[in-house]
Amino acid sequence: MDRQEAIEFLLEHYEAPRNKGPLPDADVVLPGGNPGCGDVVTIYLKVNRHQDAVERVSFEGEGCTISQAAASILTELAQEKPLSEIEGMDYNDMIDILGREVVQSRPRCATLALGTIKAAIKKYRRDRIREELGEGAPVEDVPERFEI
């Protein structure tokens, strides 16, 4: 993908975002913020427990073009994916998906959605352990908000 194709790819998602809006039955709702432009992205995650995979994921947010386009692109990629696959994604992967040449100077904008969805999965896993072992279970605490 050359620079112009990457710009068009991002703008297309910015102007017609996929999966934008709340999920009423989400297992986890996690707000994230905020790289260089005052960006906010809230991830709504519904998990297929049997397959340990994403059942639906959506987002709401405001901010710069890159952060909002990245949230749209990521939520499109993440539908029905195993949670482990998303957990294994590196921030560099995200930058490559979006178009390195365009977003490399704005890595925080580009990776806000990924960081937030990973934090949402972490919260989901903690909540399941607590569900199984009770509130007093010794599990790692997860912040209620992801900050990059």
Next chain:
Amino acid sequence: MAEYVNPDVLVDTEWVAQHLNDPNVRVVESDEDVLLYDVGHIPGAVKIDWHTDLNDPRVRDYIDVDDFERLMSRLGISNDTTVVFYGDKNNWWACYAYWVFRLFGHDHLKVMNGGRKKWIDEGRPLTREVPSYSRTEYRVKETHREIRAYRDDVLEHIGHPEPREKQIQLPSDHALVDVRSPGEYNGELLHMPDYPQEGALRGGHIPGAVNIPWAKAVAEDGTFKSADEIKQIYESAGVTPDKDIIVYCRIGERSSLTWFVLHELMGYPKVRNYDGSWTEWGNVVGLPIENPAAEKAEKTAG
């Protein structure tokens, strides 16, 4: 009612609308959000990406004269072209680009008052069509080092104090203006509120600096305040036209706006922008700082 000393450096949106087809005028968009230009821009406007067009990351400095000439030629700007900047975020990056152009000695520069937001709020047209202009043979005739302060200039400006001195007084004919938010100035934050707290190892400000946030000079609609209001804001803090003044922020973009207000609009003769700003000063070994938040915490603990 006082007028700006140099009202010609500012144009309104209507002036720009009237000059869209003027071959002697080049409208330039410079934003923090690097894709905004691609979402839509003023018809005929070209883009300057402050990060990739104006900086040379190999030396953490601006591009050199040759690269600036190449950039101007590529954008179809000749030595006589009037360049009008506008952008997002109250024209921070527009003023930053303006300051860099002035560093390289371009004479005919203006800022569109109110920036991109005002143009859009007024329902004026945007386009995604990227214009193409004939290349020019741009030549830098002189550079203006006198509007830029380096770290050593700032150290000299504050009187080369003994780093561990508790109270540092600036020479009486000098002023140093920290244009960041009060939280950054006081050492509670390393960056603007809601932005990632990064960039410097220490919080606080350069000794002797007064805090006049950049936004004080800007009205709610993003246009610059009147000359009377601006005069009152700066002079009440001891920043008067007779002084040798240095302004700084975190990376030099917000202070470019304050430099524009004082030096260009208000005609203060001696104003320099310290673009190394807090990201440099806050990290340098051996340079003194004042950190009111830390001092307060020490007193409370003690």
